[in-house]
Amino acid sequence: MDNNEHEHVIEVTDLRRVYGGGFEAVRGISFHVDRGEVFALLGTNGAGKTSTVEVLEGLARPASGRVRVLGHDPYEERSAVRPWTGVMLQEGGFPSELTVAETARMWAGCVSRARPPEEALELVGLERRADVRVKQLSGGERRRLDLALAVLGRPEVLFLDEPTTGLDAEGRHDTWELVRALRDGGTTVLLTTHYLEEAEDLADRLAIMREGRIAATGTPAEVTAAQPSRISFRLPDGYFLGDLPPLGELGVTGHEVDGRVVRLRTRELQRAATGLLVWAERAGIELRNLDVRSASLEEAFLGIAREKEKEEVAA
Ligand SMILES: Nc1ncnc2c1ncn2[C@@H]1O[C@H](COP(=O)(O)OP(=O)(O)OP(=O)(O)O)[C@@H](O)[C@H]1O
Structure with missing residues (x-):
């Protein structure tokens, strides 16, 4: 099979x-x-x-x-797709009495084009745990083993369901590096x-x-661009919100004042920040605790979740 002919490696159309x-x-x-x-x-969740x-x-x-993976229906044409895919499920469920190395060797016998099992364990940082029984691994180490098995067959397409759940910060960053390296390959x-x-x-x-x-x-970047950016700072004593340049002219779409702390929302971050800083400079004011931030994906995510709550309240 020439898998290079499918630019869209995964295609999902109107899936229910x-x-x-x-x-x-x-x-x-x-x-x-x-x-x-x-x-x-x-x-x-859900x-x-x-x-x-x-x-x-x-x-x-x-x-x-319609769903296509490498140009095939993954359910009806499983045998054409499976050899090229690696799967890491939420629950690995491997026999717990085997050691890590035995598990990797057993799995290598089930996949075509397998890497040497030691190489797969090294990719996920489990090489020193090769002789430990699966049941003795920590939760994070089990996730690493699941990942090692998913990449054992040098997959062209890798499905990772919550790959870093239960991993510590280092393990998470290691996994990200591995995913990037696989992507680059x-x-x-x-x-x-x-x-x-x-x-x-x-x-x-x-x-x-x-x-x-x-x-x-x-x-x-596109998903977060739909959310407003934020600017916050502390107004110096003796100054009030009305002393700022007109907020509309700065491209500010919303604001809150909490004591002397001002928080502005804008979709034109550069314009708003420049206007504010030029004003402060000219007035000889130091804007303390100044924080200028683009929206994060987390804010976009929460914005989407809250839209739903608003719809429910309105209904
Ligand atoms: N076997 C099943 N029978 C009936 N409903 C199911 C079944 N499996 C999942 N669901 C329901 O389908 C919905 C979607 O579940 P799914 O597991 O796909 O969500 P998810 O986005 O992966 O959630 P999570 O982040 O919690 O893993 C949920 O409401 C769930 O209760």
């Missing part, structure tokens, strides 16, 4: 997934992931991320819609995560799901 009792967990979503991209699927990823992994059939990665800084740092593009639908999608 309905569970046995009739509950519609995924309600018509579309997105694509190109070769060598890291794509993050974000969302609140938003439908795992339900979506399971369909892409070929573990479940869609109720309707041409691997396409689809990951779900609850850590917004992980998506901000790693993802080329992302989608935020809410109640089975995609509420926002784009690069991290």
Whole structure:
């Protein structure tokens, strides 16, 4: 199979997934992931991320819609897709009596084009734990083992469901480095995560799901651009809000005053910050505790979650 012919390594069109009792967990979503991209699927608990990823992994059939991985239907043509994909589920569930090295060797026997098991363990920093039984590993070490097994077959497409949950800060950064290295080597990665800084740092593009639908999608910068930036500072004694230049002219769309602390919201950060600083400079004022910040992905995420709450209150 010439896998290079499919630029969209993953294609999802109007995907719906309905569970046995009739509950519609995924309600018509579309997105694509190109070769060598890291794509993050974000969302609140129960938003439908795992339900979506399971369909892409070929573990479940869609109720309707079309899914293609490397140009194939991952459920109907599992044997054409499976050898090229690596999967890290939320729960690995490997036999706990085997050692780490035995587990890796056993798994290497099940995949085509396997790396040497020692190399996979080294990639995730488990080489010194090779002789430890799986049941004796810590939660974070088990996640590392799950990741080692997912990359053992040199996959072209890697599915990572919450890969860094339970890892300490160092483990998380190690995992990010590994994902970046795999991406740079041409691997396409689809990951779900609850850590917004992980998506901000790693993802080329992302989608935020809410109640089975995609509420926002784009690069991290595009998704955060929809949220206002913030400027805060301390007004010097003797000055009042009315002494500032007219806020509308600075491109400020909202403000709060808390004692002497002023917080401004704007979608034109450079214009607002420049106007404010020029005013302060001319007036010979020092704006103490000045903080100028673009919106973070976390703010965009919370904004989307709050839109939903507002809709519910209004209904
Ligand atoms: N086997 C099932 N039968 C019925 N409903 C299910 C089943 N599995 C999941 N659901 C429901 O589908 C919805 C989406 O679940 P899913 O696990 O895909 O969400 P998620 O975004 O991955 O959540 P989390 O971040 O908590 O892992 C939830 O409301 C969940 O209760």
